[in-house]
Amino acid sequence: MLPLTVVNAVLLPMADAGSDGQPDWFVGWMRVDASGRISGIGPGNPPPEHSAGPASAVLDAGGAIVAPGFVSAHSHLFTSGLRGIAPDSTLYPWLRAMSEVFRHADAEAMYWSTVHGSLDFLACGITTAYNFTQSRVSRAFDPATGKGTVDGVHPPEYLTRQFDGAADAGLRVVNAIRLDDDAGPEREVFAEFADMVAASAGRTPPDQHLGASVFGSVQWAATPRTAELEARVMREHGIGNQAHFLETAEELDVQREKFAWYADAGVLGPALLLGHFVHPTDEMVAAAAEAGCAMVWQATSNGRLGSGIADVVRYSRAGMRIGMGLDDQSCTDQSDPFGNMRIGMYTMRALHTDASVLLPREVLRMHTLGSAEVLGVADRVGSLEVGKFADFVVVDHRAPGTGPVWDVYATYVMACGLRNLKQVYVGGRLASADGRCTSPLAADADGALYEWIGRAAGQAGMHPALDSGGQAPGARP
Incomplete structure (x- = not known):
């Protein structure tokens, strides 16, 4: 994958205070290397060594919150x-x-x-x-x-x-x-x-x-x-x-x-x-x-x-x-x-x-x-820190709007929800956007679930109240 630089983000690294010398939250940037791990993170604009080059991608968060998956x-x-x-x-x-x-x-x-x-x-x-x-x-x-x-x-x-x-x-x-x-x-x-x-x-x-x-x-x-x-x-x-x-x-x-x-x-x-x-x-x-x-x-x-x-x-x-x-x-x-x-x-x-x-x-x-x-996996996931996998979410507290932000953590936890979740990245790769997964399996997963679980449930004498098309069984002409 191409290296990725995230900019203009309200970053909630969730690293414990003092572990990397960074403030608890900040408006700043994050750099993801070609292996999908975080290679740099900090407030403000990325320094030259972490700026996006011609062989890298940029994600402009536009002031949205970026937090660990x-x-x-x-x-x-x-x-x-x-x-x-x-x-x-x-x-x-x-x-x-x-x-x-x-x-x-x-x-x-x-x-x-x-x-x-x-x-x-x-x-x-x-x-x-x-x-x-x-x-x-x-x-x-x-x-x-x-x-x-x-x-x-x-x-x-x-x-x-x-x-x-x-x-x-x-x-x-x-x-x-x-x-x-x-x-x-x-x-x-x-x-x-x-x-x-x-x-x-x-x-x-x-x-x-x-x-x-x-x-x-x-x-x-x-x-x-x-x-x-x-x-x-x-x-x-x-x-x-x-x-x-x-x-x-x-x-x-x-x-x-x-x-x-x-x-x-x-x-x-x-x-x-x-x-x-x-x-x-x-x-x-x-x-x-x-x-x-x-x-x-x-x-x-x-x-x-x-x-x-x-x-x-x-x-x-x-x-x-x-x-x-x-x-x-x-x-x-x-x-x-x-x-x-x-x-x-x-x-x-x-x-x-x-x-x-x-x-x-x-x-x-x-x-x-x-x-x-x-x-026992905090060396790899759970916070946005250098060396860990770049697993993160982009949550826009303004879409739909939640009003002025008086406390960043309060807005994120108490006022935001799945409706504000815009993107999900795993190892710096886009895994989901606006609630839709990018995996090739996503197109088949719903239909296959209905088919296979429906078959097992039928053998157990259990039947869904509605079929995959939203109709009651036998209701279609």
């Missing part, structure tokens, strides 16, 4: 075709409805679901995602407790095509893989997990592949052995683990007992991320903070599913690092990081009856650099 530290990209499903359900009835569809899906359905979810993220300004892949093992879930029983195993392509979907769409990913210890002998389970870790890296371009991770599943495990096995593969592969934990209020005593399983297995530490973590005791928060565990906050999905309120102010004050995620596209329904920040920030202010407990810059940091930090 959002990082979703907790996502399930394959769920993009099931938005609005089970709209009156809490977690486990909703999960049961969704799992029925994916039990009947094949590898190509999983591919196009992931492509669609990844392109949707890019169109909404999310350039990096921690992606919980759908396991090859299908389970029937008890809608009251979430306990699942194995009812089928798909071929390896069911999982590897999900890797391909995110890769082909151009999203940066950490791929999370479940250790399906309830589906076979341990030797086979370990071998399959190793194969999938290798496939995650081998099927994703190196600059897009930010690592693999354990899809922590102790919340649904029957014995402490699951925690022990997760600890083993973390050590063997040198990877982290994000566990869905204490997400709902069902059987809280049973859920809370399992915190000790991770502690006894030696998993508590910086490599363990606690996804959701809505209902911990004070003792758990203190232990997690002391061990260096981080927490990933899904403000929108917790509200949509009625899971409860994760008090991230309390966790942060205890010393826990916080990231943010968009969770399933089937339980956030819109992949809207601006809405996610606002829902979260306003919920915390209401909970604490204090508007100062969480400020716009703080919540923006959680959804950018903070998420990159908890994922």
Whole structure:
């Protein structure tokens, strides 16, 4: 690619104060080299060594805000075709409805679901995602407790095509893989997990592949052995683990007992991320903070599913690092990081009856650099700093207009939204403009999603209320 110089931009680098000697925000420039990394950034006009030459491109932001691409530290990209499903359900009835569809899906359905979810993220300004892949093992879930029983195993392509979907769409990913210890002998389970870790890296371009991770599943495990096995593969592969934990209020005593399983297995530490973590005791928060565990906050999905309120102010004050995620596209329904920040920030202010407990810059940091930090990828993404990938969004607060800017971060977080998002760049390349992705796959993604997910849903006895043309089935003459 040609080097790119961004000029006339209101830059929100999200670098911590003093890390590069730059002010917190400024009107200035940014230079992207031919490898897609930031080679210079600063206020004012670019110096001669960073000015655009004949063999480079210029992006004149015209006074728009340029900020890092959002990082979703907790996502399930394959769920993009099931938005609005089970709209009156809490977690486990909703999960049961969704799992029925994916039990009947094949590898190509999983591919196009992931492509669609990844392109949707890019169109909404999310350039990096921690992606919980759908396991090859299908389970029937008890809608009251979430306990699942194995009812089928798909071929390896069911999982590897999900890797391909995110890769082909151009999203940066950490791929999370479940250790399906309830589906076979341990030797086979370990071998399959190793194969999938290798496939995650081998099927994703190196600059897009930010690592693999354990899809922590102790919340649904029957014995402490699951925690022990997760600890083993973390050590063997040198990877982290994000566990869905204490997400709902069902059987809280049973859920809370399992915190000790991770502690006894030696998993508590910086490599363990606690996804959701809505209902911990004070003792758990203190232990997690002391061990260096981080927490990933899904403000929108917790509200949509009625899971409860994760008090991230309390966790942060205890010393826990916080990231943010968009969770399933089937339980956030819109992949809207601006809405996610606002829902979260306003919920915390209401909970604490204090508007100062969480400020716009703080919540923006959680959804950018903070998420990159908890994922262990902040050396590459999450802020606009020299040496990092040039993943950024162009947000014009004047189109549509938001009025005078009294506080830049307040305007960006509180007054702007997807309607103001004009362009998304990944590695200095245009990935989306005015909500439309530039990927060649974008033209086919909607139709393929309807076809493949519609087929799987039909086999499960589920049918959309409207077809892809917006008509009720059978309504066309």
